[in-house]
Amino acid sequence: MSKSDLEKRTVMSPDGEPIEINPLQDYFCDARPKVHEPVLPILVLGFGTGCGAIEMRPLMTPRFDAYRFGIQWRPTPRQSSVFIISGYLSVKTLKRVIRSYEQMQNPKFVIALGSCTINGGMYWDSYNTIKRLDHYLPVDVYIAGCMPRPEAILAGFEKLKELIRQGKGEGANLYAKNFDWYKANQKKIIKDWDIPDYNW
Amino acid sequence: MKFSKLFKINEDRSLYPPLNSEGKVDIDLRSHKYVKLWHGPQHPGITGNMSLELTLLGDEIMDCETHVGYLHRGFEKLMERRKWIQCFPIVCRITVPEPDFNEYCFAAGVEELAGIEIPETAQWLRTLTLEMARLQSYLMWIGGQAGSLGMGIIGQWSNYCRDLVLDRFEELTGGRIYHMYIIPGGVRGLLPDGFEARMEETLKTIEEFMVDIDRVMFNNAVFKKRTVGMGYIDPKWIYQFGITGPNARAAGIPDDVRKKYPYLKYPELDFEPVVGKDSDIYTRADVRRRDLLLSVDLIRQILAKMPKDGDFKASTPNVLHWQIPAGETFIRSECTRGEFAYYIVSDGSEYPRRINVRGPSYTHAVALLEKMIINTNLADVAGLMTSLHTYPPEIER
Amino acid sequence: MNTLLDNIKTVFPNAEVWTQRKGLYHMSIPKEQLVTLVTHLKEVEGYLHLVQLTAVDWIEKNQFQLTYILNNPNKRIDIMVKTFIPRDNPTMETIHHLWEQAATYQRELREMFGIDFPGSPRVDKPFILEGWDNIPPYRRDFDTKKYAEETYFPRPGRETHDPKEYMKKKLYPDEI
Numbered sequence: 053m054s055k056s057d058l059e060k061r062t063v064m065s066p067d068g069e070p071i072e073i074n075p076l077q078d079y080f081c082d083a084r085p086k087v088h089e090p091v092l093p094i095l096v097l098g099f100g101t102g103c104g105a106i107e108m109r110p111l112m113t114p115r116f117d118a119y120r121f122g123i124q125w126r127p128t129p130r131q132s133s134v135f136i137i138s139g140y141l142s143v144k145t146l147k148r149v150i151r152s153y154e155q156m157q158n159p160k161f162v163i164a165l166g167s168c169t170i171n172g173g174m175y176w177d178s179y180n181t182i183k184r185l186d187h188y189l190p191v192d193v194y195i196a197g198c199m200p201r202p203e204a205i206l207a208g209f210e211k212l213k214e215l216i217r218q219g220k221g222e223g224a225n226l227y228a229k230n231f232d233w234y235k236a237n238q239k240k241i242i243k244d245w246d247i248p249d250y251n252w
Numbered sequence: 253m254k255f256s257k258l259f260k261i262n263e264d265r266s267l268y269p270p271l272n273s274e275g276k277v278d279i280d281l282r283s284h285k286y287v288k289l290w291h292g293p294q295h296p297g298i299t300g301n302m303s304l305e306l307t308l309l310g311d312e313i314m315d316c317e318t319h320v321g322y323l324h325r326g327f328e329k330l331m332e333r334r335k336w337i338q339c340f341p342i343v344c345r346i347t348v349p350e351p352d353f354n355e356y357c358f359a360a361g362v363e364e365l366a367g368i369e370i371p372e373t374a375q376w377l378r379t380l381t382l383e384m385a386r387l388q389s390y391l392m393w394i395g396g397q398a399g400s401l402g403m404g405i406i407g408q409w410s411n412y413c414r415d416l417v418l419d420r421f422e423e424l425t426g427g428r429i430y431h432m433y434i435i436p437g438g439v440r441g442l443l444p445d446g447f448e449a450r451m452e453e454t455l456k457t458i459e460e461f462m463v464d465i466d467r468v469m470f471n472n473a474v475f476k477k478r479t480v481g482m483g484y485i486d487p488k489w490i491y492q493f494g495i496t497g498p499n500a501r502a503a504g505i506p507d508d509v510r511k512k513y514p515y516l517k518y519p520e521l522d523f524e525p526v527v528g529k530d531s532d533i534y535t536r537a538d539v540r541r542r543d544l545l546l547s548v549d550l551i552r553q554i555l556a557k558m559p560k561d562g563d564f565k566a567s568t569p570n571v572l573h574w575q576i577p578a579g580e581t582f583i584r585s586e587c588t589r590g591e592f593a594y595y596i597v598s599d600g601s602e603y604p605r606r607i608n609v610r611g612p613s614y615t616h617a618v619a620l621l622e623k624m625i626i627n628t629n630l631a632d633v634a635g636l637m638t639s640l641h642t643y644p645p646e647i648e649r
Numbered sequence: 650m651n652t653l654l655d656n657i658k659t660v661f662p663n664a665e666v667w668t669q670r671k672g673l674y675h676m677s678i679p680k681e682q683l684v685t686l687v688t689h690l691k692e693v694e695g696y697l698h699l700v701q702l703t704a705v706d707w708i709e710k711n712q713f714q715l716t717y718i719l720n721n722p723n724k725r726i727d728i729m730v731k732t733f734i735p736r737d738n739p740t741m742e743t744i745h746h747l748w749e750q751a752a753t754y755q756r757e758l759r760e761m762f763g764i765d766f767p768g769s770p771r772v773d774k775p776f777i778l779e780g781w782d783n784i785p786p787y788r789r790d791f792d793t794k795k796y797a798e799e800t801y802f803p804r805p806g807r808e809t810h811d812p813k814e815y816m817k818k819k820l821y822p823d824e825i
């Protein structure tokens with residue numbers, strides 16, 4: 053490459069139109085929309101807890117691309133900030149979910165997918181699924197549906213980003229403030245409690 | 253094949269601890285040679301939650317215990333509390349990625365006990381729905397198998413193709429995942445206008461992507477080295493463990509419920525069961541790939557032979573007051589993973605007495621996996637689990 | 650089928666056989682002879698494939714019904730072999746020496762119904778439920794709705810309608 057290649061000049065585009073280019077300008081970064089303030093990248097923990105895991109896969113593919121909204125999937129709780137509870141939770145899974153949630157670092161948010169997290173959904177009389185998620189974990193956004201479409205999940209993410217920008221993403225602080233109440237509810241249904249109690 | 257010598261179980265045991273009389277290793281956890289690892293509910297092995305408790309010697313697995321139950325909702329108990337027609341929305345959620353086989357088996361069982369005959373068009377539409385469900389499940393599986401070995405691009409392509417099939421489902425039934433299209437008496441509606449043309453377009457796209465997937469995945473040196481000769485299922489184990497479906501057909505046994513116990517309109521379709529010879533992971537993947545292309549061909553045959561009009565639902569009595577006569581029946585069908593069956597007991601009242609679901613993963617994932625996984629490398633566990641194609645929801649329902 | 654019927658009747662005079670549809674038969678036998686019958690079917694008659702092992706709770710007759718569904722892959726026949734065991738202290742002989750997969754079915758029956766299969770590998774380890782201290786859940790006297798309402802915190806405001814009563818009120822309001 054010679055020095056003349058790095059100067060501003062006018063070239064012919066493939067359509068036949070003359071355009072001006074500047075090879076040293078970063079077009080991609082300058083084109084970021086300045087309307088919205090940047091939000092934390094939404095790093096979602098990749099733990100498919102129930103039926104909803106099947107509608108999270110299309111989000112990773114180019115058709116309903118979630119990456120363009122800043123949403124990525126991470127394998128461990130230590131690296132993620134959003135926990136998507138996708139559908140019903142059995143008592144056995146709830147113990148693991150609580151442990152993973154407590155391993156995540158602040159700021160953290162919980163999105164509840166599906167109607168099973170709201171009032172038990174289709175399994176409202178089952179002896180093994182929980183009926184109200186917000187008695188065990190603090191929920192920030194509910195997405196209704198059975199299962200919600202990928203577009204609905206993306207709209208839910210937009211709502212979460214709005215909440216964060218307004219400063220209302222207080223789930224983790226609620227958990228710390230009402231810690232005893234949450235723990236009492238959890239211990240009532242998880243009868244063989246053998247994980248450590250966090251006490252911050 | 254020269255690769256098989258590298259991976260067969262029990263080839264050279266001089267470096268391993270000796271086996272005791274049951275064929276298992278005496279493990280002393282205090283000797284600091286063994287590590288216990290929990291391959292927990294979240295892992296790249298399968299879609300669903302199932303965990304393995306592994307005991308490792310260095311890199312090799314010496315012992316394994318499976319733990320299931322993370323997705324247990326007590327379906328069979330819930331169905332006893334709901335009337336026959338109220339069971340339908342629940343039944344499709346037993347096996348989340350392939351809901352139509354549940355609906356078909358339940359509807360066929362109820363119709364047999366109640367003595368209802370379904371019309372021609374309904375039988376063709378049911379066959380079409382089952383083949384479409386099989387197609388989209390195989391597409392999701394291919395993404396999972398490649399992804400568990402590190403090839404992520406194939407998951408992107410195959411999930412895109414699966415989305416196209418789900419679009420066709422949405423036109424036909426109104427929902428992407430849970431269709432509730434097959435009801436006792438027939439189906440819920442006819443094909444919309446122009447469905448055949450759009451389906452043909454989808455099938456062409458799928459065939460183009462399958463050519464690419466064939467080149468990238470099946471002709472790939474890394475994939476072959478990691479899967480050929482691995483995960484061997486002895487043909488003697490097939491009936492010992494109740495292995496059905498592509499897992500059995502890859503071992504050479506032509507066991508296909510669509511051919512052996514024909515149901516719906518399969519006798520009028522022209523196909524042969526897809527069989528493989530060496531039963532390792534590569535052959536199972538190949539059998540499923542050919543089965544996928546067979547599904548595409550069957551859908552084309554069905555659309556060509558199907559009558560365009562007609563009755564799509566036989567008349568049933570008022571479903572809210574329906575009392576099915578007492579009796580027991582057993583219905584089986586061929587789903588993507590093997591033999592899927594329902595055992596229905598009725599005592600003549602408005603509520604079912606007992607409905608038992610037999611999912612193929614029940615036998616593949618618990619007893620067989622614990623036997624097959626001995627002496628494999630830790631890095632290959634995910635590939636092995638996906639090659640058995642388990643869906644944990646049907647193990648614990 | 651008639652040859653099978655004759656063969657079975659000569660060896661097991663207590664067995665009753667009847668037809669459900671072509672290729673599917675019911676067979677009923679007392680509890681003590683079940684394992685011998687199943688072994689005879691597997692070794693002699695060629696019913697190599699155990700499809701399902703399940704139980705039904707007939708609480709009115711104070712019995713459990715165990716159903717073994719066997720399949721002959723060559724002749725393509727299914728047989729549902731039934732036996733009845735008493736409901737108090739239910740036990741049954743294990744068949745895991747015939748099919749290794751039977752151990753899984755027996756674990757599930759032990760946990761869900763309380764039917765014990767002494768000698769089956771790992772039959773007393775919990776299979777599906779964790780920390781369960783109530784009666785086995787699939788029994789008819791376990792009320793799952795009551796348990797769910799007491800243990801979990803259902804959201805208030807739920808109204809359930811019996812479909813029959815609701816439709817009657819809606820369509821024929823004058824007859825109430």
